[in-house]
Amino acid sequence: MDEVKVMDEQKRNESLNRPVERDTTQYIVTQLGNEQYGIDIKYISNIVRMQKITRVPKVYGYIKGVINLRGEVIPTISLRLKMGLPEDEITKKTRIIILKLEQHESIGVLVDEVKEVVTLDDEHVERVSYDKDDKAKFLSGVGKYDGKLISLLDITAVLSDVVDA
């Protein structure tokens, strides 16, 4: 269903023959607790339902384990724990977003819920001020959409931390 949404957005753009303008970015909005986080759509290769995660012993707590994605073993991290939020509660709405950064392999990110796809103009994005606390260093900015505030994740920063760890 979530995948369908993504498709719809792209299809609409195509059918309207509207080129995606340079200064807009599409984000997938995800829910973590009470907050909404946006992930740049270009990094997302897939969104799957919650499935069995095999725990890997002796690794950092935010690494939930590995999953089987069509025959491939993919490590999965908890975005909640990574952002310093309380432990995940698995519900029907829980999703694993499979990200793929250019040279790296795929990695799964656990989120509470995937809401929608939004297209934000650059003018609706505010860069975060430089009081980089733990959480803010993973953000590339805050987007305003439909009266809501969406924290935009700097996925490269989130994952580079994982790679280094």
Added chain:
Amino acid sequence: MDTSQYLEIFLDETKEHLQNLNTQIMELEQNPENMDTINEIFRAAHSLKGMAGTMGYKRMQNLTHDMENVFSEVRNGTFKVQPDMIDVLFKCLDALEEYLANIQQTTEEGTNDNDELIKILNDILKNNGEVKPSSDSPATEEKKAEQPAEAPSGDASGASREKWHEIKIGDTEKMLIEKANSEGLKVYGVSVYVEEACVLKAARAFLVFKALEKLGEIIVSSPTAQDIEDERFELSFSLIFISGNTRDEVIAAIKSVSEIEEALCEEYKTEAPAQAAAPEQEKAAEKASESKPAAAPSPKPAATSAASAKPASGGGNKPAAKPVVNRTVRVDIEKLDNLMNLVSELIIAKNSLVAATAAEGKDNNSAVNEQIEYLESVTTNLHESVMKVRMVPIESVVAKFPRMIRDLSKKLDKKMELYMTGEDTELDRTVVDEIGDPLMHMLRNSADHGLEPNDVRVANGKPEVGSIFLDAYQDGNNVVISVRDDGGGVNIEAVKNKAIERGTITPEQAENMTEKEVIDLLFLPSFSTAKKVSDVSGRGVGLDVVKSKIESLSGEVEVKNKFGEGSSWIIRLPLTLAIIQALMVVVGDEKYAIALGSIQTIEDVSPSDIKLVQAKEVIHIRGTVIPIIRLNKVLDIESTADESKNLTVIIVKKGDKQAGLVVDELIGQQEVVIKSMGKYIKVPKIISGATILGNGDVALILDANALI
């Protein structure tokens, strides 16, 4: 003609020939009289020359040409092989390897003419095998006379180009010729010259044969039909041919094939007068073979067409050393990898099917079960076959070592011999490709550090000549390669002192170190006990590289050392890297796989049998004390097993060390496909990978070696 498409084949085959030459020349050094070896060398040099010529590598061709001339004379018994000559030949091989390396990198052979080597080779010819320069001798002229015949560009006299005169005919052929004459048919001698630039000589020759067979009957050819088919001929071949057609018709038929430079044809007389013009020696040889045609390999005639001057008929005359034509196909390793991946997927799918039917319960159809069992055996066989395809003997790697040891022996001025066994042991192609360098390091180590100088050996009551052994064999799911020497062994004190001097350890630490710990120091980066740096070893960039390389192949290195008596370095490598037989176990509520290869036995142990030694739990099994490891603790998970009940202990071994792994439950044996877990998470050492179970879940594979 564009030959670039053949470059890869050329490189492969040239490497093979060079390796073959290396091996054979080593052999020749041991047995200078062995005709089989000399023939083999001649043949390899000859093929090299032909290949280099075809590809347009003139320098390479020139060098091999002169090498071939030397072998040719040796083969004819003009002179004998001498030690100095072997050295020269090895230098030639090195030069050829240099060309090859250049070609591989740039597709050009480079500009080194190796004039010196060519001169030495020519001097050998002049001086009947003596490796020193001197003035002309008859041999030179003989050689000069041969050369134009080989290079068809020269305007050699017709007689020497009409090579059919050199064809030896036996009784059968004579009978055929006489019969033909009596029937009024004509007998022709035919020599065909193929264009120098022709790439598929064998194909052209085949077409010529085809064309001629339409007109009459080929009774004998030189080289033999088989040799021609295998492209084992120069630019020309000759044959004797019976036909009712005229000479011009025959020539026209040959010329109808493209890329034929010249076709010579005359009526063949049984007692050809031209033969008188042939070199004396050849005539003698011919007489010998004619007088007793049934005798096995007749003495080889001296002319350049030497290889070709064998009677075609009479299978008994074929030389014993003729290499068997390999029925092989060269396949890109990527295609095999792809095939392997598909097999892996198939096995996972098969496992899912097994799991699905098992879940259905007892009332499922027995026919389905039967088919699943059949499927299981087919997939297992399929997997094994694909694995076997990927397996290559380590021979391709170790074959260069005797030569290396020989060179080292000269360089280090130590007498030593290398004894190899198990060259036919097979390993996965990817592993074999990687294993060469580590082995070379270890052999050099043995030669340089291991073996004492000859005088010290004699003083210690050992044989003067040092021995290095390279043994390879399969041990269960592993392949063991050991490098052993009968030298002085590792001097533990010397290593300790060196380590203290370098600040790696403190003198206090050194006091308490076990021998094994000291030896482990050798594997640290930049640690060498060689007193002086040589180009053999001593820069300390050896053993640490060896270790990391072996470990990257999921193997391990073990050292057995006896000071004064030698040391052995044992490499243990997994047979395959992709699919393993594993035992599935349950710990807590998680499933884990343990490679079957490392498991020795499974024991049922009562909790009361567990004893404490130095605060560590051990069990006593059949006379050995084995430490036990509670996997639930290692893996940070709650055990589900009842504390008071017997424990299931899996005894695993690593080298000669053992440990007992306590698990909660056994599931059974299963073929598992090893999957990488990616680089995002730094997986602890005890996990060697992951696998996908039949129900789609991921299970981790425990590395028993890392647990011990």
